[in-house]
Amino acid sequence: MKQDTVLKVNNFNASFEKNGQIRPILENINFSLTNLSNLTIIGESGSGKSLLCKSILALIPEKCLISGEIVLSTNGETKNILNIKKRQLTRIRGKEIGMLFQNPVASLNPVRSCGKQISDALSEKYVTKSSKRLRVLELLSLVGFDDPNSIINKFAHDLSGGMAQKVSLAIALAGDPKILIADEPTSSLDIQAGIEILDLLHKIKTESKNFAIINVSHDIGQSKIYADDILVLYNGHILEYGKKEQVLSSPNHPYTEALLKCENSFYNGQKVFTIPGKLSYNDKQFLGCVFAPRCKYVKNLCRVENPNKTKTDFGFYNCHFPVEKHLVADK
Numbered sequence: 014m015k016q017d018t019v020l021k022v023n024n025f026n027a028s029f030e031k032n033g034q035i036r037p038i039l040e041n042i043n044f045s046l047t048n049l050s051n052l053t054i055i056g057e058s059g060s061g062k063s064l065l066c067k068s069i070l071a072l073i074p075e076k077c078l079i080s081g082e083i084v085l086s087t088n089g090e091t092k093n094i095l096n097i098k099k100r101q102l103t104r105i106r107g108k109e110i111g112m113l114f115q116n117p118v119a120s121l122n123p124v125r126s127c128g129k130q131i132s133d134a135l136s137e138k139y140v141t142k143s144s145k146r147l148r149v150l151e152l153l154s155l156v157g158f159d160d161p162n163s164i165i166n167k168f169a170h171d172l173s174g175g176m177a178q179k180v181s182l183a184i185a186l187a188g189d190p191k192i193l194i195a196d197e198p199t200s201s202l203d204i205q206a207g208i209e210i211l212d213l214l215h216k217i218k219t220e221s222k223n224f225a226i227i228n229v230s231h232d233i234g235q236s237k238i239y240a241d242d243i244l245v246l247y248n249g250h251i252l253e254y255g256k257k258e259q260v261l262s263s264p265n266h267p268y269t270e271a272l273l274k275c276e277n278s279f280y281n282g283q284k285v286f287t288i289p290g291k292l293s294y295n296d297k298q299f300l301g302c303v304f305a306p307r308c309k310y311v312k313n314l315c316r317v318e319n320p321n322k323t324k325t326d327f328g329f330y331n332c333h334f335p336v337e338k339h340l341v342a343d344k
Contacts, residue, residue, distance in 0.1 A: 018086055019191045019225055020046040020069070025081035027064060027073070027249075035078070038064055039249045042081070048191060050225040051218060053240035055233050055272065059292050061249040062229045066194050069227075070110055071095065071102050085109065087191045107134050111185035113195040117177035117202075121169035127153075127180045128165035134187035152183040157213055175206030182213065195228045215239050233272045237261060242328075245269050248292055248303040255328025265323075265330040265337065268304045302333065310334055 025042040028035050039061045046052060054062050067073065069083055071094050083094045087109050094105065106112075114120040122130055131149045139145045146165075153161030156179040169177060178198060185193055195214060199207030215238075218226055228239065236243050236257060243260040245253040245268060253266040264270045271288045278286040290307040302308070305315040312334060320333045 016047040016049050018045055019048050019050075020086070021082070021084045022069075023082040023084065025065075025068065025083060026079065027061075027068060028078045029074075029076060030078065037249055038077075039068070042251060044244055044251070044254055046192065046225040046227070048225055049222060051228075051239070051241040052226065052244060053228045053230055053236040053242070054244045054246055055230055055236060056246035057231065057292055059248070060246045062246055063196055065246070066112075066196050066227065066229060069094065069192075069194065070106055070112060071097065085192075107185075107190070108136060108188040109191055111188060111190035111193045113178070113181055113185050113193065113198045115197045115200045117174060117181045117198075118169050118172070120181055121172075121177060123169050126166050126168055127172075127183075131180070131183050131187050134184045136187070136189045148187075149183075152187055153180075155186070155217065156180075156182045157209070173206070174202045175209060178202060178206070178210050179213070182210070186217070190224055192225045192227065195226065197229050197231070200231075211235065211239055233261075233276050245272070250303050251331065252304065253328070253330040253332075255325055255330075259325065259327055263337070265325065265335040266304075266332045267308050267310050267336055270336050271309075302331070310336075 022042050022044050025039060026037065027039040028037045030036070042065065044052075054065070056062050068079070071083075073079060079095060081095075085092055085094055085105065094102075097105070121127070125133075128146075128149050131152055132145045135145055135148055139148050149165060150161045153164050158164050158179065164176075164180070172180065193214075198210055198214075202210065214226065214228070218224070228235075230236065240257050243253075243255065243257055244251060245260070245266065247268050253260060253264065253269045260269060261273065264273060268288075271286075274286045275288065278284065288307055289309075293306060301314075301316040301318055302320055305311045308315065314333050318333070320331045322329045322331055323335070
């Protein structure tokens, strides 16, 4: 299947003003998606993952200062989402970009039935009542309901968390989007329901192959199963980006290496490894590498100079002294 670029984020920055000073939240964000992309964004709480996803939908807080471009290329048109008028954005949201939120019950309308909410989100090619109902039933079946007729008239309060997330997924897919954003879709679900949702996303993506996925997660282990590409975000900066096989087997950035060590120690029954220190928020722009205060390999250069992007075969990383160099130096 032909690969076409559907999203390109160019030098995107987002910040807030606090006490007369500018506090950066996202800095110099650059990445792109094709219609075949399956991207997982990994990072701890406060790294800017949710704000990045909301920015792609132009759901940006009023007091947020932004710059750069978020370019959407669909249906033969190319447009910078950040410059689009509100009336046009209503067509993009749901129709060209779908969203799966963290809290499925809260994201559903409590006074409209599941069937009506899915019908509201359908693309314009479904005109008659019969065609809409048929498509709603198809979508409910697609997201794993064995008896879609039993769900179509239910309301949010009738559903478990896992069922509500399946309905939310049906709504997100109803407009035939070119991009589906899943913002930590399993965070409010039990383990089994979460696995079922991720399996569903993977299955639908594998079978349809006509839309890109951005999945946001704290769990680097999920990406081993469900991702093709990985973007590692820390304190508003992309530290590493590339193919899953490259990032997970040969990480270049010490932060990625540390995340993998945390995950491996947890699942191997060892004493759980934790990264020393905590993610710090700076009112002033950080001069050096943002991970320098917590990095075990830190050198003087890391504290005073922000690293430039280093390209790899399938991505890039931002580090003065990548992991491989440290390993060689330590021998």
